[in-house]
Amino acid sequence: MSSIIDRPAATRGGVLGWLQVQLPKIVLAPTCVITIVFVYGFILWTTYLSFSRSRMFPNLGWAGTKPHENLWANPVWYKALENLAILGTLYIGIATVLGLFLATLLDQRIRQEGFIRTIYLYPMALSFIVTGTVWKWMLNPGLGIEKLMHDFGWTGFQFDWIVNSDMAIYTVVMAGVWQSSGFVMAMFLAGLRAVDDEIIKAASIDGASLPRIYVRIIFPMMRPIFLSSFVVLGHLAIKSFDLVIALTGGGPGFATELPATFMYKQTFTRNNIAVGSASAVMMLVTVAAIMVPYLYSELRAQKGVQR
Amino acid sequence: MASLEVENVVKRFGPVEALKGINLSADDGEFLVLVGPSGCGKSTLLNMIAGLDSITEGRIIIDGQVVNDVHPKDRDMAMVFQSYALYPNMTVERNISFGMEMRKVPKPERDKAVMEVAKLLQIEGLLKRRPGQLSGGQRQRVAMGRALVRNPKIFLFDEPLSNLDAKLRVEMRTEIKKLHQRLGTTIVYVTHDQIEAMTLATRIAVMQNGELHQFGAPQEIYDRPANTFVAGFMGSPPMNLIPARIGKNGAGVNAEIATADERTLRLQLNGQAASLENRVNSEVLVGLRPEAITDPESRDAGAIIQEVECLVEVTEPTGPDMLAVLRLGGIEAVSRMRSSSRVRPGERAKFAVNMSKAVLFDPETEQRI
Numbered sequence: 001m002s003s004i005i006d007r008p009a010a011t012r013g014g015v016l017g018w019l020q021v022q023l024p025k026i027v028l029a030p031t032c033v034i035t036i037v038f039v040y041g042f043i044l045w046t047t048y049l050s051f052s053r054s055r056m057f058p059n060l061g062w063a064g065t066k067p068h069e070n071l072w073a074n075p076v077w078y079k080a081l082e083n084l085a086i087l088g089t090l091y092i093g094i095a096t097v098l099g100l101f102l103a104t105l106l107d108q109r110i111r112q113e114g115f116i117r118t119i120y121l122y123p124m125a126l127s128f129i130v131t132g133t134v135w136k137w138m139l140n141p142g143l144g145i146e147k148l149m150h151d152f153g154w155t156g157f158q159f160d161w162i163v164n165s166d167m168a169i170y171t172v173v174m175a176g177v178w179q180s181s182g183f184v185m186a187m188f189l190a191g192l193r194a195v196d197d198e199i200i201k202a203a204s205i206d207g208a209s210l211p212r213i214y215v216r217i218i219f220p221m222m223r224p225i226f227l228s229s230f231v232v233l234g235h236l237a238i239k240s241f242d243l244v245i246a247l248t249g250g251g252p253g254f255a256t257e258l259p260a261t262f263m264y265k266q267t268f269t270r271n272n273i274a275v276g277s278a279s280a281v282m283m284l285v286t287v288a289a290i291m292v293p294y295l296y297s298e299l300r301a302q303k304g305v306q307r
Numbered sequence: 308m309a310s311l312e313v314e315n316v317v318k319r320f321g322p323v324e325a326l327k328g329i330n331l332s333a334d335d336g337e338f339l340v341l342v343g344p345s346g347c348g349k350s351t352l353l354n355m356i357a358g359l360d361s362i363t364e365g366r367i368i369i370d371g372q373v374v375n376d377v378h379p380k381d382r383d384m385a386m387v388f389q390s391y392a393l394y395p396n397m398t399v400e401r402n403i404s405f406g407m408e409m410r411k412v413p414k415p416e417r418d419k420a421v422m423e424v425a426k427l428l429q430i431e432g433l434l435k436r437r438p439g440q441l442s443g444g445q446r447q448r449v450a451m452g453r454a455l456v457r458n459p460k461i462f463l464f465d466e467p468l469s470n471l472d473a474k475l476r477v478e479m480r481t482e483i484k485k486l487h488q489r490l491g492t493t494i495v496y497v498t499h500d501q502i503e504a505m506t507l508a509t510r511i512a513v514m515q516n517g518e519l520h521q522f523g524a525p526q527e528i529y530d531r532p533a534n535t536f537v538a539g540f541m542g543s544p545p546m547n548l549i550p551a552r553i554g555k556n557g558a559g560v561n562a563e564i565a566t567a568d569e570r571t572l573r574l575q576l577n578g579q580a581a582s583l584e585n586r587v588n589s590e591v592l593v594g595l596r597p598e599a600i601t602d603p604e605s606r607d608a609g610a611i612i613q614e615v616e617c618l619v620e621v622t623e624p625t626g627p628d629m630l631a632v633l634r635l636g637g638i639e640a641v642s643r644m645r646s647s648s649r650v651r652p653g654e655r656a657k658f659a660v661n662m663s664k665a666v667l668f669d670p671e672t673e674q675r676i
Binding site for chain 1: 397
């Protein structure tokens with residue numbers, strides 16, 4: 001009698017019943033194993049290599065902290081860090097401000113909003129390689145904007161940042177901002193749309209002008225979106241590799257070298273796997289420094305909701 | 308403190324006419340309630356009074372001055388919203404003082420005003436908190452505080468109680484009424500709850516589909532609804548609208564109502580005999596409030612009472628009294644009796660009908676006769 005109210009999975013014996021219980025675990029197992037081996041396993045492997053005597057091939061011989069010392073004695077690494085600082089600050093800053101600005105304008109219930117929104121969002125659909133290549137052509141003094149201006153008759157026009165070793169890093173910023181600000185805009189637009197209309201009405205009855213309403217009330221309400229866009233853009237900046245490779249190849253000289261391109265070159269073209277690994281570990285630490293507090297605050301917020 | 312006039316106000320959204328020529332007025336210190344089902348245009352009208360929506364046609368006049376093109380911030384009004392619309396990034400204190408800050412009131416003065424309002428609304432302990440940390444009732448108080456602190460000419464309330472639970476709603480309703488008695492400021496209040504309208508208002512405007520059906524004092528609207536919509540919307544349970552035929556006999560004009568057991572009830576309509584002469588033998592709707600059909604023991608003294616016998620279909624005890632459902636003229640009519648009444652479903656019982664409270668409607672035009 002008791003079996004009638006039991007769940008079928010529990011009563012049906014044999015292979016089928018066992019399968020019903022175990023199926024979710026079986027399906028999830030491969031992805032789980034793959035993630036553990038290829039993400040966490042290789043993090044450990046790379047970390048070990050950064051303390052080894054590896055050169056062209058992995059070498060398990062222990063070298064202590066020698067590769068790390070070599071890394072921090074390399075002027076190119078310092079240049080890469082400096083570039084990362086410039087890129088990170090300007091890329092995150094400009095993309096956020098521009099994205100917020102565009103979203104604010106789009107939020108004014110304009111005509112053809114869907115169409116315009118798509119235009120701004122499309123760059124995100126391109127890979128960084130395509131973005132880099134297109135911008136390389138546009139910025140090339142002999143092909144792009146400078147030539148166009150010369151052809152129009154403005155022969156004094158000069159725009160050669162991409163071949164100028166002091167300015168080349170800013171071209172990376174330009175291409176990156178072009179690619180990402182539309183995405184940031186979409187995030188902010190979603191946030192702005194979630195703002196209760198009545199708050200804006202209340203503020204305008206309170207006597208605040210529209211710019212003031214935005215600055216004093218609505219932008220502060222966007223705090224979580226500022227945080228998310230910082231995290232998204234931040235990790236894009238730290239791991240940016242393809243954009244630089246396509247746009248400048250790290251040049252002229254090593255003027256636009258970034259940690260990621262430095263790591264690649266040390267590991268695969270300079271036969272210096274140990275130093276490459278050391279730089280990779282440094283990048284991991286940097287990303288973790290951004291992600292861990294973010295995840296911590298997110299998880300804590302979720303807990304708050306559940307409670 | 309101010310008077311308010313709304314003259315022939317029309318609002319169109321493209322081809323849709325949301326308000327079809329509304330005329331209202333409120334004297335200084337009045338509590339005007341706009342009531343109607345959702346989508347009737349009452350909130351639109353309130354937004355137009357506040358200056359948040361443009362006026363397609365007509366005029367809005369405050370203290371004798373046309374304010375059609377005056378910016379909301381210069382109209383000297385304060386508004387309490389349904390969602391409270393508190394600024395989530397500011398503390399309660401900043402929320403309340405934001406309007407003064409925008410008007411460049413010096414800080415010491417602001418602080419003093421905030422403290423006064425906080426004391427009035429008993430939210431002194433909440434001043435340093437953010438809206439997210441408050442309960443619904445507390446937010447409601449803060450929203451009222453934000454309006455009160457400005458000491459405006461007119462208060463506007465947009466369904467301020469509809470997000471509160473039933474008990475708190477009754478409490479806050481009393482609070483708002485007390486506040487109005489104390490401050491004496493003109494209030495325009497939007498609600499879909501007819502009980503709120505009845506209890507708070509000095510004048511009620513009943514709206515539906517962008518039209519104003521009736522504008523008058525609560526008791527007048529309750530006793531003499533202008534049409535069947537107002538009769539059905541105001542009051543709970545609503546007014547019984549019983550189909551009847553006007554007849555004439557030796558005693559004068561009467562309303563003939565068919566009962567469930569195929570008899571005819573004759574209710575004498577002597578009070579309105581003259582105006583009904585030309586309607587003899589035509590159909591009407593007799594409007595009777597549930598409390599106008601009672602058990603004979605609890606009939607009103609001094610009213611024109613007529614006793615009838617009727618079959619009770621269902622009884623619904625509510626606690627303070629008992630509702631008995633009768634079938635009159637083919638509809639279910641509700642009567643309100645004392646809770647100790649001994650009527651039983653399926654039995655015949657005597658009822659006292661208060662004919663001085665009866666109103667008649669034309670079934671075609673749905674207007675009161």
